[in-house]
Amino acid sequence: MTTATENAVFAPPTDGRPLRKRLRNAERRRKLLYGCLILPLAVFLIVAFVWPIASLLARSVDNPEVHDNLPDTLAQLGDWSGKDLPPAPAFAAFARELEATKGSPALPAVANRLNREETGYRSLVMKTARKLPLEAGADPQAALIDIDERWGEPATWQAVRRAGGALTPFYLLAAVDRSVDADGQVVSVPADEAVYVDVLLRTFWMSLVVTACCLLLGFPVAYLMANLPAKHSNALMIFVLLPFWTSVLERVAAWIVLLQNEGLINRLLIATGLIDSPLQLLFNRVGVYVAMVHILLPFMVLPLFSVMKGISPVYMRAAISLGCPPFKSFRKVYFPQTLPGIGAGTLLVFIMCMGYYITPALLGSPQEQMVSYFIAFYTNQTINWGMAAALSAVLLAATLALYLVYARYLGPTRTQAGKAR
């Protein structure tokens, strides 16, 4: 196998094509070859990552229960005005299709789905299914109404039709504490059922606090490291990198040891006489904040350090020599130059915080659980995948929006550019 370049340069022009054209072909072939190198990874990620996530997100609007199990009924209800009772074939189709679901998981699925339209429909469907099949020759309409008189009300059939769409906004609306009422209006759910807006706000708030703490603690560390001789700053860097490389779970375990009621922190505080009885530091917000700040602090220090390393000390010296007081010249001259690093660090830490699951799950009470916990809860505990998918969609949207800001304005290439300046 000889290379394209070799042919283009050394082979005699046998086919009469102009050299420029052959060079272009060779270049195209080279590009194609290199393009093929990307292919295996692209295919792997699309199959094992992009596709699963896309199909998860699709579940947040998926509404298969009634749509797949009662197709003929829905077809019969298609032209129905909705005012009085549906046409007789609709009753017949419903009785037949509901009977077909008996003994399979489809029946409770349909019952649960209809129950979401109106409480009480689950028992209505289960009770009706038990009395099926109808006696041979019986009028399906009369027989169904005989089983339960609610089948004689147009509202019931409207609910069936409403629940029958292939797609539903239900889960996504529920993820922001909204629902659709019988008239098709989007309304807030009753206050005692509204939980997710609180959870989202809590996720945001906790991420904000952790990010702020990381910035306050990380800024002086990065500043000192950037201004020390390389020998010393490399030593300090190891202190930052070592926790960065140790396992998250190991650090969670260590914080349990430190923060428990008989732990070192409480003993120290009691020994110094600051407190008389142990403080509750674990399984509340304090413990979660401490551990999260500890885990995320290196992610703040590293971008800050790389930006500060690129700031020439000349500017500060110039400001001071021109008579600007040290603190003011720090604020007016040095600080503005660190802004790309601050932006990159805070966004990075905030994005990571929002998806946190392990630390709050192990160190927090139910009041500290963030969106991720509820996504896991709906997947594993209640098997409500629609709800897990909708919360995932909300979390993913928030994360990607912030990441786009980061990549557009503050990404690694941008901070590198700041370094070169």
Added chain:
Amino acid sequence: MLQPYASPFERLWYVGLRLLVGLVLLFLLLPILVIVPLSFNSDTFLMYPMAGFSTRWYEEIFASPAWRQAMMNSLIVSPLATLLAMVLGTLASIGLVRTEFPGKALLTAILISPMVVPVVIVGVAMYIFFAPLGLTGSYTGLVLAHAVLGVPFVVTTVSATLQGFDFNLVRAAASLGANPVLAFFRVTLPLVAPGIISGGLFAFATSFDEVVVTLFLASPEQATLPRQMFSGIRENVSPAIAAVATILIVLSILMLITLEWLRRRNERIRSGRS
């Protein structure tokens, strides 16, 4: 550093800053300082003061079938996932650096995205997607998932290394008669190897510390070390956890040293060339 003519305010600032940074670094190191001695505690409680020195917890974890299984699983899953991520990621990085095409930015974003998407979403999505394929509760599924999570680290570090790679060297090899495959193994690979190994170490560390996706995908037989630690912490924080943690700390120190060595070697080669 501090000039003899420094004002009292400057002296205060000098000392204050160092004190503050010292406290923050202490905060960063505290968990390691606390957990390592406790792993040698002879008592059953993970608590200070220590009762006495003993290696019983190390003996215990090496004797316990659950911990041994977890170590085995971690040593099966993480290297395989790292290898997969390294091979696919390195090939793709070379392709990305050497070509321009419409949609390249989008494709790069997709290759990096496993680093950005919250890991719970990755776990849930893979669980729901893998379950009907029979890949949940299997080593294959776990290796694939961990490889996905490691890929962005390989792609970013190898791409960064390739930015400084002189592709004229490949042309020179070709002009001397090497075919592309030979040129890759004899010229490109040795020169970008530090980047590939750093990326691989990041991928390995990610996989070796991964617990969320594992929680969703692994059955008890596939429980990895972090997964086993997770249930250990949930049930009862015993010194066995501290012993496992200490082993992991030693491992991460080794990885950190390797990485630092690679970085210096890379710097030396570059400064030598220019």
